[in-house]
Amino acid sequence: MKSNRRRLRPESEWxxxxxxxxxxxxxxxxxxxxxxxxxxAGCRQDMHNQPKYEPLEPSQLFADGSSARHPVExxxxxxxxxxxxxxxxxxxxxxxxxxxxxxxxxxxxxxGQQRFNIYCTPCHDQSGNGNGMVVQRGYRKPPSFHxxxxxxxxxxxxxxxxxxxxxxxPDYKAQIDVRDRWRIVAYVKALQMAPGAGAPDATDSxxxxxxxxxxxxxxxxxxxxxxxxxxxxxxxxxxxxG
Ligand code: HEC
Numbered sequence: 507m508k509s510n511r512r513r514l515r516p517e518s519e520w521x522x523x524x525x526x527x528x529x530x531x532x533x534x535x536x537x538x539x540x541x542x543x544x545x546x547a548g549c550r551q552d553m554h555n556q557p558k559y560e561p562l563e564p565s566q567l568f569a570d571g572s573s574a575r576h577p578v579e580x581x582x583x584x585x586x587x588x589x590x591x592x593x594x595x596x597x598x599x600x601x602x603x604x605x606x607x608x609x610x611x612x613x614x615x616x617x618g619q620q621r622f623n624i625y626c627t628p629c630h631d632q633s634g635n636g637n638g639m640v641v642q643r644g645y646r647k648p649p650s651f652h653x654x655x656x657x658x659x660x661x662x663x664x665x666x667x668x669x670x671x672x673x674x675x676p677d678y679k680a681q682i683d684v685r686d687r688w689r690i691v692a693y694v695k696a697l698q699m700a701p702g703a704g705a706p707d708a709t710d711s712x713x714x715x716x717x718x719x720x721x722x723x724x725x726x727x728x729x730x731x732x733x734x735x736x737x738x739x740x741x742x743x744x745x746x747x748g
Contacts, residue, residue, distance in 0.1 A: 592662070594684060596669065602662030608685070610692045618693030621686050625678055626694075634697050635704065646674040651694055652704025664691045 559565060565573035588594040593607040610618075629638040634651030641647045649656060668687045671677035682690070697703060 596662035596665030602660040604660045614689045618689030661691045
């Protein structure tokens with residue numbers, strides 16, 4: 507192909523190309539144009555105007571004349587089965603349940619430990635003494651999980667604290683799935699039973715920074731959000747001259 511281009515024909519042979527060489531080319535163009543025309547003509551609105559039903563539109567197909575179908579009897583919307591009071595609130599008849607609402611396996615405990623380490627250790631620390639990193643930076647120090655009152659706390663009570671928060675502690679209902687909250691409770695209970703639990707660890711000797719007066723919320727003051735952390739942080743910024 508390339509050799510054709512490089513070598514010029516002698517001048518005597520110059521002139522219009524022979525018609526038999528030209529015709530197939532024109533024919534090719536014609537075919538392309540015809541195809542394009544056929545393609546454009548084939549464009550219809552069928553895919554655009556789908557025979558679909560608008561909400562509440564009637565239908566002749568169904569005997570009741572309605573296009574909307576009723577869900578099968580007994581259908582429960584996904585994620586809305588919270589008929590189980592103990593599972594979803596940690597309470598039975600208004601009082602905290604003393605038993606886990608489902609059997610806890612080793613895998614549940616593992617999962618509980620993992621979730622605890624993600625969601626609780628920033629404040630409660632890995633051993634549950636309440637010296638998490640956030641506390642070391644000025645957040646209100648939670649009680650140790652190893653005090654008698656919390657050792658005796660019912661699983662349902664802990665579930666409620668995680669779900670709805672407690673005093674300065676925020677709630678974790680939105681972040682942690684129901685069953686994972688129970689797995690965390692199971693893990694905390696296991697942590698409380700562990701030999702040597704509650705012994706002071708290295709972080710216990712660290713001083714807890716104190717914010718300006720009034721920055722610390724009162725113990726168990728309603729369902730206050732983590733207000734304690736911010737004033738303390740601001741106070742520190744102001745104190746350092748900013
Ligand atoms: C942002 C810090 C923070 C996080 C994260 C946190 N807590 Fe707390 N928690 C607190 C504070 C602060 C208190 C004490 C609240 C008070 O007395 O005002 C507390 C108290 C508690 C109590 C004791 C309630 C009582 O009766 O005294 C339990 C149980 C508890 N938290 C469990 C958890 C669990 C489980 C998690 C993880 C899902 C968790 N917390 C995550 C800060 C936190």
